Amino acid sequence: MEITGKRHVSVFTFPFASHPFILLNLVRRLASAAPAVVFSFFSTAKFNRAQFTERDCDNILPYDISDGLPEDYVYDGKVVEEAQIGLFLGVAEEEFKRGVQVAEKDVGVRVSCLVVDAFLWSSGDLAEEMKIPWVAFWIAGSSSLSAHFYTDLIRQKYDELKDSVGPDDEIPNLIPGLPVVRLGDIPKEVIFGDLESPFVTMLHKMGGAITKATAVLVNSFQELDPDLTKNLSPIFNNLLHIGPSNLVSKQKSPSKPDKSCCMSWLDTQNPRSVAYVSFGTVCTPPPLELVALAEALEEGKTPFLWSLNNDSKKHLPSGFLDRTSANGWGKIVSWAPQVQVLNHCSIGVYVTHGGWNSVMESITAGVPMICRPFFADNLINTWMVERVWRVGVRIEGKSFTKHGTCGALQLVLSSSSDNGLKQRMEALKDLAHKSVGPNGSSILNFKTLVDVVTGATL
Known part of the structure; x- marks a missing residue:
């Protein structure tokens, strides 16, 4: 032409x-x-x-x-x-x-x-x-x-x-x-x-x-x-x-429909109470870490929305899916509309691998992070989250354990916590949107x- x-x-x-x-x-x-x-x-x-x-x-x-x-x-x-x-x-x-x-x-x-x-x-x-x-x-x-x-x-x-x-x-x-x-x-x-x-x-x-x-x-x-x-x-x-690209992208709607009804389920939860768990499309923690993360969520009765591929579900503790879904405070899906999820008022923390897109999406939504980095820039991004911007924490001991994960969830989600983390995240969110x-x-x-x-x- x-x-x-x-x-x-x-x-x-x-x-x-x-x-x-x-x-x-x-x-x-x-x-x-x-x-x-x-x-x-x-x-x-x-x-x-x-x-x-x-x-x-x-x-x-x-x-x-x-x-x-x-x-x-x-x-x-x-x-x-x-x-x-x-x-x-x-x-x-x-x-x-x-x-x-x-x-x-x-x-x-x-x-x-x-x-x-x-x-x-x-x-x-x-x-x-x-x-x-x-x-x-x-x-x-x-x-x-x-x-x-x-x-x-x-x-x-x-x-x-x-x-x-x-x-x-x-x-x-x-x-x-x-x-x-x-x-x-x-x-x-x-x-x-x-x-x-x-x-x-x-x-x-x-x-x-x-x-x-x-x-x-x-x-x-x-x-x-x-x-x-x-x-x-x-x-x-x-x-x-x-x-951040997620704020200026020409594509504002999710790439796939919310068939798992993530958003309607989040509507039933209390403000800033839910842990959103996702490690992107490439990273998946090893089976023992999946078990430890599940046990920590269940022990603390932390409401959670977990994006987890079907192959990994078999590694979860016996009865975990039934117990948490029956009680109404746990939901596992194979895919979630992440940007929309993070911007929902019920989300209180994002458990993430620390990939750059995820970090940006969390900052622009004002959601503190718990990071479990795997490779590439995950590691230095996690350093920035925890030690430079101070808007999240790295998982204790570099991998999920029941004790370490319970502590991280308590630190970030506790309403009595006065570490300034949420305030710093809100300040970064404001700067991102002003930019x-x-x-x-x-x-x-x-x-x-x-x-x-x-x-x-x-």
Whole structure:
């Protein structure tokens, strides 16, 4: 199709976990704000088929790229394996180059800007070759971005200290802009694990390349981490906090209907009394921890809504489901409309893995957290929740035990608790909502992004 006179922006996704969904929501915002721009959106055929309907913006055109997996690859459909990421990265650069050529021929307009998942650092080389702006989107928070940007510095400091410190030690100034951090809460890709794996190498090279980006987008609001923002802002060309994405997304309704009647059940509960339990689509605690968590909920008679996959229900204590549902204070579902649940007045605490989307959704709803982190940025996010923002707690002993979980639930849910946690969470909630209000920082930053994409700043 020929679209003479319009600008053309290509969008590259990292097609794993929540990455492509969050980037697509950003592109929908951009497409609405810049209707004279055509966006060619590159992701896997599976993602594009599921996400693009006749209701989408006319100026977003999906293009399929290969995920790099051989036809006989065995995938269980649940956990993203590092091997899958490695196979994708092996073909990604050529796939995106080929795709841009196809899209330019199809649209009839040369690509004038790249908007990409920050993981795809090599797209900066393509943008330089094409002599066009490169916008890198970090879908998580400032703390994890800083950890990966300062990887070389952190590794150097760790090499000097490693004979005298362990994972539980708190290290001052390990990450510039963060006064102290627990060594074990640094993403393992920075100093632990296989530092030569394709995924770790990708993150390391991203940290070195991202300063070349025309703009670096962060899925957060700048008032949340002022010291980290102050440190990174002079280093990047345009550091733009444009979130939280759940407050500004064009998709306001849940992606699936509430068939389990979560919201109507929450209507029957007392204000701020319910523990919402969910560990996302990737993480599930091991069987012994599921038992300990269930026992703690039952012993304290804590009302709960628990999003738990069917395969894991068999590990719960015998009779737990029947006893708690019969008494009316427990409900287990295979899926819940999380944003709507967290914003319900009955929710008093969120028991979570500490993924960035979940942390943002909890903050914007004003719900304190109990975190049981698993991997990636879960750990540093949990450090921020407990020790920097002080709006939640980490589960005692790094895993669920009956005693530790009972204590955490009591600490957060008790009406007599005077630790200021709820007040601090309300203050962060207010800052988040102000950032996306009229003349809020995230709204102004988004306007700057629109200028970059449309060429108004060039």
